Amino acid sequence: MAKKKQKSAKAKPTARKTIKTAKKAARSPKGKGGLALSGIRVLDMTHVQSGPTCTQLLAWLGADVIKVERPGAGDATRGQLRDVPNVDSLYFTMLNHNKRSITLNPKSPVGNKIFARLIEECDVMVENFAPGAIDRMGFPWEKIQKINPRMVYASVKGFGPGPYEECKVYENVAQCTGGSASTTGEIGRVPLVTGAQIGDSGTGLHLALGIVAALLQRERTGKGQRVTCAMQDGVLNLCRVKLRDQQRLAHGPLKEYPQYLNIPFGPAVPRAGNASGGGQPGWIVKCKGWETDPDAYSYVIAQAAAFPALAKAIGREDWLTDPKWNTPEARLPKLDKMFEIIEQWTMTKTKFEVMDILNPLDVPCGPILSMKELAEEPSLRKTGTVVEVDHPKRGKYLTVGNPIKLSASPTKVVRSPLLGEHTDEILRGVVGFSKNEIEEARKTGAV
């Protein structure tokens, strides 16, 4: 009998014991060296794209990421741009791999207590709600620090302190206010936004770096800190070369810009079309099939060092002895003419043939690859940059895997969680709740 009692006591550990065991499990690296962030637990209060990009990266690097979602609703992107009825959208699944999901309303009395327990048990908290939203939940930074002085608390906001700090911001607003739109597109045409999500995913990346740095600093100080990243700042950082050009403009026209010698420069950096940002003459040229294929183009860079090889390849050896063409200075006023002539040649080749011919000659170039081509590219599948994932409701889908490759911390992409899939598991293993407590919390609508 006594033996039996002992056994059942073992089978039903106390809440404290459960926490300790869960903590130990989370903190003991799996496998030989574990993953880079094994043992780090992240309280993920993110939604839409910028925040989830950051926490997905942390999860890929090995952190245990607990995504907190509103009961009954979840991250709004679960239902946005849905391609299959009643199934989590690709928008959601592709930004939330390798995470666990708990539904929790921190604004309810029981939810508030659970949230405080999660703050105690986590190393990092990430959020990207509108300014003040977490404070309104009852958790200003001062309180978070008090609950857990080791907490690294990271936020994405649209703007830093200043006139727009209270604004809500989406991707394209960040591109427009961070200098990308004013410098993207063609001279005399409307500003353009780019397909690369530099405001959302770009800022998420910046934030992830800040978090990892703060965790490293915590190793020395024992203390957490606040990490903030404004989307405007993130975009401007990525547009650094354009602020460079803004200052160069004070000393004369920007010679590598297509409007040089054609249209006078104004007071601000103009749009540069497809000119290369590094000062080497470059342009997008048509390739064979361009009449019907919108992506039959190549980028070709005619830098001085590769110019002789390029001239020979396109059958214009005469350029090498002709003073009208044989120096960068001579070519500068007629780069448009030069690329027109190069294009006459590229139009006789497919974009892949252009690459095959020019690349061995050290002429920097690259085909314009469509999403379809990227999705089907075997080398990207091989490196795990494009991965096929299986989802219980949607079936197989493709995603972009971790672009950051660590030799001792390989990423295995795991499907995104269903809404609240891990609620019980997290309440039991992290918060330390008993079955009854979980039921009570559910009855009150806290989870």
Ligand code: CAO
């Ligand atoms: N339980 C209960 N309530 C919850 C909750 C939960 N688990 N999670 C969030 N909420 C509440 C918040 O408390 C907030 O309520 P209050 O406004 O009453 O305080 C509300 O849900 C969500 O707030 P929000 O204003 O952030 O959401 P929104 O859809 O109106 O705005 C966005 C979205 C992205 C514009 C805004 O969050 C924002 O500007 N974020 C910062 C910038 C950013 O990351 N933008 C990138 C977006 S990706 O393109």
